[in-house]
Structures are given as structure tokens and as C-alpha cells.
Amino acid sequence: MLDPTSVPAWARVPGAQPVDPAAASCTILSYGVRSLAAGWSSELTDLGIGHRILVLAPGDQAREQRLLTEELQRAVVGWRLMLVGPLADVLRARARALEAGLLAAEIIVSTTEVERIPVVCVHCRALTLATTLAATLAATLAARPRTQLLTCDGCSATLAVQDHLSPLAGGFLGVRHDAEQPVDARAGLA
Secondary structure, eight states, rough: OOOOOOHHHHHHSOBBBBTTTTSSSSEEEEEEEEHHHHHHHHHHHHHHHEEEEEEEEETOOOHHHHHHHHHHHHHOEEEEEEEEEEEHHHHHHHHHHHHOOGGGGGGGEEEEOEEEEEEETTTTEEEEEEEHHHHHHHHOOOSOOOOEEEEEETTTEEEEEEEETTTTTTEEEEEEEEETTTTHHHHTTT
């Protein structure tokens, strides 16, 4: 059966992708999660794969950008970027790495919490952090889908969170909750 969503399992519930045993070297970018980074480090050491661990505070975007730029400049064929931490931080770093030219297969992810999700407004491109119950997104695939609504931090539109994760935008897509209604109906003219 085909998976009808673009949301990987690690973005729905905390989880990790496996280490790539064919990697030449790795950088582990950890958002305050030393134990998970240490577990990956131990596995990489056992495989004889050289690696570095860089620890960031969650939300430290300026340092994240600088470290990613430095690591990407050092990258050689076979290098892997490994991201571990809260979903919002992991998605942002993953989007930056993809924008810089890394392939999705060169990025390995481990999430520690998925309750705070970044939502990208398709109308103004603003990013709004939303708190959600994991079941809300999972329910969109069930027989009784529920829609999560939130107010965009950029344009103040009421957005419906879609079960679609945009890798390049680094978040779930949010569209006006009334986007399928005629404009006259939205304006109260119908």
C-alpha cells in the first residue's frame, strides 16, 4: 500500500533513522541531546567511521547556521550529516542543509519530541510554531480526520495544518482554513 503522506515516521513520533554503515565520515549536530548523540557516536566508532559531535542549544539558529556552513565546506564524498533533537530544530537544520545542496540520503535524523511543529504559511511564507498532539496529525490518515487550526504569525490568517511536510521549507504546510470556499463566501458576501 502506498503511503499517502510526505511525513516521515520520525516526524510523527520520536524516533531515529539508522546509521549509514557506508558513510566515510559524519558530523552529529545535537540539540542538547548528549545521550542520543553518544549512542550514535558509539555505533560510528564500532563501524570505524570518523565523526564529530557538535552540541547546540535548541533554537540557537545563528550558531546552527555558522556550524552548518563550516561543516558543509569540509564535506567530502561519503560525508553524512546526523541531526538529533526536537522536531522544529531538526527540520530547520535539515532544510538549511538541503538548500545548501545536500541530498536527503546524506542526512540522518533522530527526533526527541514532535509536539512542537513548525507550520509554514503558504500565503505569506511565515513560520509559526504550533503545539500539537501527535494523534492530531496521525488522525488525518484515519477514517475520522481532524483538522488542526492555528493563527499565522505572519499574516494572521487562520490556517489548517496539512499532513504534508515540506523538506525545503522545514515545516508542515498551513493553508487558509476556508481556502476551498468562494471568495464571496469568505468575505460574507454570499
